[in-house]
Amino acid sequence: MKAFYVEKLAHPNDIPISLNAPTPIPKEGEVLVDVYSAGLNFFDILQCQGKYQKRPALPFVAGTEFAGRVSRNSPIPPGCPFKRGDRVFGATQGAFAEVVAVPCLTLLPLPDVVSFKDGGGLYVTWPTSYEALVGRGQLQAGEWVLVTAAAGGVGVAAVQIAKALGAKVIAAAGSDEKVDIAMRYGGADYGINYANPGWPKEVMKLTGGKGVDVVYDAVGLVKDSLKCVAWKARILVVGFASGTIDQVPMNIVLLKNISVVGLHWGGYEKSEPARIAVVWKELLDMLATGKIKPVNYTQHFTLDTIKDGLAALETRKTWGKAIMEVRKEFEAAL
Ligand SMILES: NC(=O)c1ccc[n+]([C@@H]2O[C@H](COP(=O)([O-])OP(=O)(O)OC[C@H]3O[C@@H](n4cnc5c(N)ncnc54)[C@H](OP(=O)(O)O)[C@@H]3O)[C@@H](O)[C@H]2O)c1
Structure with a gap:
């Protein structure tokens, strides 16, 4: 099958697309899914180079987030709620390929209103932002929220979710164009450009x-951000896209009664699996009722141009979710 097949660790620019990667063989409890679309993530770039915490044995297929259909020749394990041909989305190692093997019980049904294209970038991005704001941040209607990288994948999702929950949202991004995108597609109330020194004063x-x-x-x-927080603020630590891990002055944390709260969505599968279904129920309701709507970068990529997509992501050119089309019908919703 055609795939982004990593035989030697390297930067994605230096990895050729394979036309004869082995089709995955499903293990117990797994189904095969025909991939229609895949979401691009920064960690995919790191993983190809062996710089990410999750290091699959070589050779491996890169990519994680996807949407597609359960394959016509897939086994259906006992207790699997899906049948062949069902529309699904999920995340597992190997999404940058025509076919992926995935534990059946981690898959979710792709709602009728959601196209494969929009579904390809849902599985990691949206619950990260929801759980950060709701589960960890205890966000209440009427509160002020500042979202950084507000035009990015998780950022624009956070803006939409915070607005849907009744918060007043300030979208912060690194260029005026991205501030504009976060306001237009996220629905933020205000925008600021953190390329301007002194932005916390704004x-x-x-x-x-x-x-x-x-x-x-x-x-x-x-x-x-500590320069512009209220008494009892909650600071949600979601990522380090700049590559800088902040050294936080603890005296300010103490003086303003601040909570600094981490969020690692990938850790829920092991540490708090029951919470995953709760988060997805809320998100699927919000999607079905149109309270939230996936935002995709205008240009979509294919297996032939995936390197351009990863390069655009790496150089801060993309906004929303960068998506790869794997099969032609990827724009289809029901
Ligand atoms: N905690 C979790 O469970 C979890 C889950 C998913 C993702 N994450 C993390 O969240 C972060 C954002 O993910 P994402 O999918 O939203 O990525 P993304 O779509 O690529 O957005 C990242 C944004 O960060 C900003 N940025 C600032 N400095 C940057 C730099 N030096 N290099 C690259 N980007 C820079 C850019 O926006 P501006 O140009 O506007 O500054 C960029 O668009 C990543 O670090 C990711 O690993 C964490």
């Missing part, structure tokens, strides 16, 4: 001198 001004109640940070801007 946040203080917007909040009438109070500061924000919640910071959602996927960049590594915790230290700067």
